Amino acid sequence: AQTVTQSQPEMSVQEAETVTLSCTYDTSESDYYLFWYKQPPSRQMILVIRQEAYKQQNATENRFSVNFQKAAKSFSLKISDSQLGDAAMYFCAYRSAVVWGSQGNLIFGKGTKLSVKP
Amino acid sequence: DAGVIQSPRHEVTEMGQEVTLRCKPISGHDYLFWYRQTMMRGLELLIYFNNNVPIDDSGMPEDRFSAKMPNASFSTLKIQPSEPRDSAVYFCASWNGQTMNTEAFFGQGTRLTVV
Numbered sequence: 001a002q003t004v005t006q007s008q009p010e011m012s013v014q015e016a017e018t019v020t021l022s023c024t025y026d027t028s029e030s031d032y033y034l035f036w037y038k039q040p041p042s043r044q045m046i047l048v049i050r051q052e053a054y055k056q057q058n059a060t061e062n063r064f065s066v067n068f069q070k071a072a073k074s075f076s077l078k079i080s081d082s083q084l085g086d087a088a089m090y091f092c093a094y095r096s097a098v099v100w101g102s103q104g105n106l107i108f109g110k111g112t113k114l115s116v117k118p
Numbered sequence: 119d120a121g122v123i124q125s126p127r128h129e130v131t132e133m134g135q136e137v138t139l140r141c142k143p144i145s146g147h148d149y150l151f152w153y154r155q156t157m158m159r160g161l162e163l164l165i166y167f168n169n170n171v172p173i174d175d176s177g178m179p180e181d182r183f184s185a186k187m188p189n190a191s192f193s194t195l196k197i198q199p200s201e202p203r204d205s206a207v208y209f210c211a212s213w214n215g216q217t218m219n220t221e222a223f224f225g226q227g228t229r230l231t232v233v
Contacts, residue, residue: 035221043207045224052219091161097218104149104168104215106222108161 002027004094006109013082014117020067021077021112023092031097034068034075035106039089048090051075053097079114087116124210124225131232136198139228142191143212151222152185152195153209161209167193168215200232 003026013019025034036048051059051068058066063080079086092109123142131137143150151166165175170187178185182201187193197204207229213222 033219037224043227043229045209045211047221050219050221104173104213105151105163105166106211107163110160 002029002032002094002096002107004092004107004109006090006092006112008112009110010113010115012115012117013079013086015082015084017082018078018080019082019114021079021090021092021114023075023077023109025073025075025092025094027073027094027096029096029098033095033097034066035093035095036064036066036075036077037091037093037108038086039091039111040085040087045091049077082116084116084118087114089113122210122212122223122225124208124228126228127226128229129231131200131230133201133232134199135232136196137200137204137230137232139195139208139210139230141193141195141210141225143193143210144214144223145191147212147214147223148190149213149215149222150187150193151209151211151213152193153211155207155209155227164195164208197230200230202232205230205232 005024032053034051038046038048049061049064065078067076089111091111093106095106125140152164153161155161164177165185167187185195207227209227211222211224
């Protein structure tokens, strides 16, 4: 079974600085998708960025980028020029690319709470 | 589309009562997921449906929990009888499985408190 581990329960960053959130996963599959979701105090789960495992190029969305290391099974999220609105819980998630049986769901890490200091 | 719609947003009930949570997925999405979020256990998958058929319910904690999807636009999660340890935020999410590289969309969740 696949697992996702976020080893940093809490992180803090100064406004305008850069922060990196860590995520590792365990799988025997070669094709899969990885996601970072943001959950602000409103509870809404919002997609931040996605990565297809077959793509070597790291995904980027404005101030958000990932460092995807497939061999190391690592998928970290970098937030540049941090803003107060980035304060939230961040969840790393895995989904198999083979959607049969019980493989259609997202498997989540426990989350990292990010605080942004003004 | 209005996104995934869950109701109610908050529910407070007494132990032993029946609770029903509701979800309307995004039109055209063929997968629907129910997750439970607690501080201790994080986000756990309870059950998911594909084309209204339950595919994996191994995450349902016990027989007190049941879920149905009578049609493509509606699903319910029922707890009967409810217990204080069921207090959590319950999320519904939907996904278009025809486009593998897309994300699942979540509703705003139902915060359940059982007293």
